[in-house]
Amino acid sequence: xxxxxxxxxxxxxxxxxxxxxxxxxxxKPLLPPVTLGYCGSNPQVMxxxxxxxxxxxxxxxxNLVWSDWGAQSAHAKGSATVDLCAFTDCAAGDYISVPIDxxxxxxxxCTKSRRAYSTLRYAFPEGSPxxxxxxxxxxxxxxxxxxxPVPPRDQTVSLTC
Numbered sequence: 186x187x188x189x190x191x192x193x194x195x196x197x198x199x200x201x202x203x204x205x206x207x208x209x210x211x212x213k214p215l216l217p218p219v220t221l222g223y224c225g226s227n228p229q230v231m232x233x234x235x236x237x238x239x240x241x242x243x244x245x246x247x248n249l250v251w252s253d254w255g256a257q258s259a260h261a262k263g264s265a266t267v268d269l270c271a272f273t274d275c276a277a278g279d280y281i282s283v284p285i286d287x288x289x290x291x292x293x294x295c296t297k298s299r300r301a302y303s304t305l306r307y308a309f310p311e312g313s314p315x316x317x318x319x320x321x322x323x324x325x326x327x328x329x330x331x332x333x334p335v336p337p338r339d340q341t342v343s344l345t346c
Contacts, residue, residue, distance in 0.1 A: 219255045220301045221289055223344050228301055230254070233263075235287065237307055237342065243268045246285050246307065259289045259302065267314045283314050295346035306341045 222228035224239035231251045237244035249263040265285035286309075289302035 217298050261287045284310050301346050303344050
């Protein structure tokens with residue numbers, strides 16, 4: 186085979202390879218970023234502040250640093266401002282700051298252009314700041330609604346799209 190024929194054959198073989206590579210890249214649509222929205226907040230990618238209990242400021246996770254965002258489980262460490270008066274009648278509140286770990290899971294498609302985590306689980310790595318509160322305690326009516334557990338008993342909350 187002459188050099189000219191070899192070049193022509195090589196060029197002819199390259200065209201299908203290039204077309205195949207381009208068609209595979211074009212066939213995969215880009216997924217929208219995963220967001221997290223809660224308590225009526227605007228959905229955000231890797232928010233650094235999350236209200237853990239809606240309609241109150243009983244637990245607010247702050248300074249969150251996320252890992253594995255966009256995976257099936259995303260984890261964050263930060264601090265939580267906690268109102269120890271969530272279970273008692275003290276008008277001014279008794280706020281402390283404690284470490285908190287949060288895990289966002291269960292990605293759902295909200296719309297064609299938006300995905301979001303649908304579950305948030307939180308834990309206090311140094312133990313619950315509500316140590317003296319019975320597990321079956323309910324809110325006193327003006328925190329989170331009449332007879333609602335605050336914080337949720339299983340430390341898992343559902344997120345909004």
